[in-house]
Amino acid sequence: MKYRELEVEGFLKNFIHSFWEYETGDEAVEHTIIPDGYFDLIAEFECDTLQRIKLTGVWAKPVHVVVCASTTLFAIRFKLLAAEYLFQREMKSILNSTQHLPLDFWNINGYTRGDFDTFAQDTVSRLEHCLKHLREIDSRKLRLFELAYSNPGLGVEQLAAGVYWSSRQINRYLNNQFGFPLKTFLNIVRCNAAYTGIANGDLAPDDSFFDQAHFIKEIKKHTGATPGELAENENVRFLQLATRA
Template sequence: MKYREIEPNGFLNNFVKCFWFYETTTEIQHTILPDGYFDFIAEFENDNLTTVKLTGIWTKPKEIQISKNTKLLAIRFKLLAIEYIFKKEIKSILDATVNLSFSFWNIDKYKSDEFERFITEISNNLDTSIKHLKQIDNRKLKLFDFVYEQKIKTVAEISKKVFWSSRQINRYFQTQFGIRLKEFLNIVRCNATYEEISNGNLNPNAEYFDQAHFIKEIKKYTGVTPKELSQNKNDRFLQLSKMDEA
């Protein structure tokens, strides 16, 4: 398995977590863990484009089977992108995926080994698209910055900081993403532990009350204990495997 990721520069960083490339020469089964993002993925088998899809937000582990000789060109998006770049909601594909046309964003013009070209051209197109947007709600920019950077931990604190009521925030999350902000915060917090777990640190950080709470939350979103995650037999948990490859 080969994996690479490149983070964007400038204002695009508010919408895109990273561009990523994945390759396997053997058939492999992975478990995708909730991480607080959604992905745009172009899948190639034997260098032929076979699928273009958009994932929803994962709130539970997802088992996937990847065929041999598969390459993926992909973009990991922050939630703000669904409203301002895709101009739609994503709640209808919560814990699911939707197939897109091969011509979406002209993906069918790329070859499976053109990751750098993919990054450059899609970045330029997204930058141009963002420049033509109407004014972006500054409350939402601040909200997602607080969440992804884990600067603020609770819905009440975020509400005060962005001057947006908790009720309105949760209505926005339910309408756009199909989940409440509190659950999303829990998913982001869980995702932040994956690197420590991959390094063998099975003790909870300050974000969890105690060891029992840590194990319960990790198992809720991954289906297994922190110890099982850390072992990551046969590269089962893709996010942890990616950390080893990066």
């Protein structure tokens, strides 16, 4: 397989983690996608032809996927704030699932499998233009996700205090918009932050986990595997681990 990412700059970083491109060879590939606290827009090209565009919900559990041979994926990994302000929709209805979008969504049908860089540049321009015409963004939500992604060790009450928004109100917002409470989101983000170390053989928890037992329990809860099994990553089962090693 081939994989690469492109990061974004400026205010758009509040909405997008990265653009990513993935390409298989002559054989189909099986992966387990593990929760990371983001959602994705994925365009699938098979033999140079755009076949489908999918919007994933947020994964709160591991999911098994098969990518066909000779397939190229163009994708955007979105932070949760993008659901309301870029897609202007809730994501609760597609939690742990996907929704197909029309092939002309964001004019993606105008690209070929060799146009990833152009796709990323054009999409950045499109979304920056959209942001200029948005109604005012709720500063509490902006700060909520900024803190959550940049400080994965924060607890519910710490985050609520930093945002000046009650945990009860935050939970109502996240449950209505995404289908899970703040604690679940923070646990997913904390585990996601640990995957880079695990991919490189570091099986010791950082300060965001109480101890080794808590570390193992949380990682297994969200991935279905122990940190040791993730580190082995036999047959590149866990795609996110393979891209961080």
